[in-house]
Amino acid sequence: xxxxxxxxxxxxxxxxxxxxxxxxxxxxxxxxxxxxxxxxxxxxxxxxxxxxxxxxxxxxxxxxxxxxxxxxxxxxxxxxxxxxxxxxxxxxxxxxxxxxxxxxxxxxxxxxxxxxxxxxxxxxxxxxxxxxxxxxxxxxxxxxxxxxxxxxxxxxxxxxxxxxxxxxxxxxxxxxxxxxxxxxxxxxxxxxxxxxxxxxxxxxxxxxxxxxxxxxxxxxxxxxxxxxxxxxxxxxxxxxxxxxxxxxxxxxxxxxxxxxxxxxxxxxxxxxxxxxxxxxxxxxxxxxxxxxxxxxxxxxxxxxxxxxxxxxxxx
Numbered sequence: 236x237x238x239x240x241x242x243x244x245x246x247x248x249x250x251x252x253x254x255x256x257x258x259x260x261x262x263x264x265x266x267x268x269x270x271x272x273x274x275x276x277x278x279x280x281x282x283x284x285x286x287x288x289x290x291x292x293x294x295x296x297x298x299x300x301x302x303x304x305x306x307x308x309x310x311x312x313x314x315x316x317x318x319x320x321x322x323x324x325x326x327x328x329x330x331x332x333x334x335x336x337x338x339x340x341x342x343x344x345x346x347x348x349x350x351x352x353x354x355x356x357x358x359x360x361x362x363x364x365x366x367x368x369x370x371x372x373x374x375x376x377x378x379x380x381x382x383x384x385x386x387x388x389x390x391x392x393x394x395x396x397x398x399x400x401x402x403x404x405x406x407x408x409x410x411x412x413x414x415x416x417x418x419x420x421x422x423x424x425x426x427x428x429x430x431x432x433x434x435x436x437x438x439x440x441x442x443x444x445x446x447x448x449x450x451x452x453x454x455x456x457x458x459x460x461x462x463x464x465x466x467x468x469x470x471x472x473x474x475x476x477x478x479x480x481x482x483x484x485x486x487x488x489x490x491x492x493x494x495x496x497x498x499x500x501x502x503x504x505x506x507x508x509x510x511x512x513x514x515x516x517x518x519x520x521x522x523x524x525x526x527x528x529x530x531x532x533x534x535x536x537x538x539x540x541x542x543x544x545x546x547x548x549x550x
Contacts, residue, residue, distance in 0.1 A: 263522075263537070264349065264350055264521055264522065265356075265359075267350045267351070268350060268351070268352075268353070268355065268356040268359070269356070271299070271350065271351040271352075271353065272353040272356060274309075275297050275299065275301045275308065275309060275310060275353065276301065276305060276307035276308055276309070276353070276423070277307060277309050278290075278306065278307045278308065278309055279307060281305075281306030281307050281308075281431075282306045282307050282427060282431060283431065284306070284431060284432075285306060285428055285429075285430065285431025285432030285435070286306060286431075286432070287303070287304055287305075287306060287308070287428070288306070288307070288308060288309060290309070292309045292310055293308070293309070293310060293311055294311060295310045295311060296310060296311050296312075296313040296316055296331075296332060296335040296336070297309075297310035297311065297312065297313070298313070298339040298343060298347045298351055299312075299347055299348075299351045299352040299353065299354075299355075299471070300312055300314060300352060300353075300354055300417070300419045300420075300469065300471050301353060301419070301423060302315065302413070302417070302419060302420035302423045302424030302425075303315050303316075303424070304420065304424030304425070304428055305420075305423040305424045305427060305428070306424075306427055306428055306431060307427070308423070308424075312413075312420075313332060313335060313336050313339070313471065314394055314412060314413070314417075314470055314471050315410055315413050315420075316329070316332045317329055317332045317333070317336070317394060317395075318394055318398045318408075318409075318410035318411065318412060318413060319398075319410055320332050321395060321398040321399045321408075322398035322399065322401075322407060322408030322409065322410065323407065336474060337478075339475070340474065340475050340477065340478035340482060341478055341481075341482055341483065342482065342483050342484075343475070343482060343483075343484060344475055344476075344478045344479040344482030344483075344484055344520065345472060345475045345476055345479055345516075345517075345518060345519045345520055346482075346484045346519075346520040347471075347475060348465055348469075348471075348472050348475060348519040348520075349519035349520045349521040349522075350520070350521075352465075353419070353423065354418070354419035354422070354423070354464065355462065355465060355519070357422070357454070357457070358457040358461070358462045358463070358464060358465065359461075359462070359504070361454060361457040361458050362457055362458065362460075362461045362462070362504070364458050366458060366459065368459055368460075369459060369460070371506065376506075379466070379506065382466070382467045383466055383467060383517065385467050385468065386466075386467055386468055386469055386470055386472060386473040387473045389412060389416065389468060389470045389473070390470035390473045390474060392411075393411040393412040393415070393416060393470070394411075394412050394470045397411045398410065398411060412470060414442070415442075415445070415446075416449060416468065417446075418446075418449050418450040418453040418454070418464060418468075419464070420446075421446040421447065421449065421450040422450055425443065425446060425447075453468070461504040461505070461506075462504055462505060462519070465505065465519065466505060466506075466517070472519075473516075476516030476517065477516065479514050479515065479516050479518060480514050480516075484520055484535075484536055485514060485535075485536075486513050486514060486518070486520065486524075486525075486533060486534065486535040487513065487533070487534045487535075488509065488510065488513045488532055488533055488534075489532045489533075489534070490510075490532075492530050492531070492532040493510060493530065493532040494529070494530055494532075495510065496529065497510065498527045498528065498529065499523075499524035499525075499527060499528055499533060500524075501527075502523045502524065502526075502527050503518075503523060503524055504519070504521060504523065505517045505518060505519055507524075509524045509533070513533070520535070520537075522535060522537040525537060
């Protein structure tokens with residue numbers, strides 16, 4: 236009777252066949268993103284007083300976009316530091332900043348984008364808002380692929396060439412990307428600094444309004460498109476993408492085991508063609524492709540326990 240009772244109970248439980256991972260609690264990626272955001276913006280007094288931290292660690296580059304003007308920032312944004320060094324009066328080659336960027340690129344590649352970037356976390360959360368997402372037809376896919384080259388143009392022009400060669404009366408070139416484009420700086424630096432400092436709010440003018448409009452456009456796009464800033468505008472992601480093929484963090488696809496279901500490509504937040512180029516410069520190493528693979532054909536250094544916990548298969 237006890238055996239029959241158990242069978243009856245087991246039959247009463249409906250089976251689920253999920254198309255995507257079912258999360259039990261917070262994912263490993265999300266935990267790392269939150270910890271990273273707290274660590275790089277740990278100067279809580281700055282948020283309260285509306286003042287920038289000026290301690291010794293502010294000379295150290297962090298591996299992600301994190302505005303120097305953010306009241307909580309404990310380190311320097313590498314893109315901002317690169318523009319400042321290149322655009323200075325002396326015009327010295329920025330050995331320290333470039334060395335830091337290359338070290339981050341070799342060790343991490345775009346892992347920094349997928350796990351460490353606070354603005355990446357903001358975009359991930361916005362994309363979770365339950366609204367209809369546009370279907371990627373052939374024309375949209377072509378436009379998406381073309382638009383991704385824009386971040387390389389921004390890296391070359393706004394981050395390097397203009398700060399290095401633009402002519403100004405003072406001889407000091409402004410950080411063009413930070414000044415005119417960076418929505419991460421507007422959110423983490425401009426808005427938070429003004430929120431705690433009434434005097435700065437009175438100084439806000441047309442340029443700040445422009446930056447607010449750029450921020451609103453990016454945040455609105457992030458509701459419908461996964462990580463639009465990372466795809467199209469981020470010069471740091473463009474730089475790290477150059478190292479994806481030979482960074483220490485590598486992913487691999489066992490093509491003999493792969494069944495061609497394309498589930499990995501359907502869940503990829505960067506729309507990478509995983510079965511064709513798993514180490515694409517666009518891959519942010521989030522690990523979602525590995526989590527949904529029904530035959531475990533994808534290998535990466537991500538913790539196996541997290542994959543097991545987040546990817547439920549029917550039994």
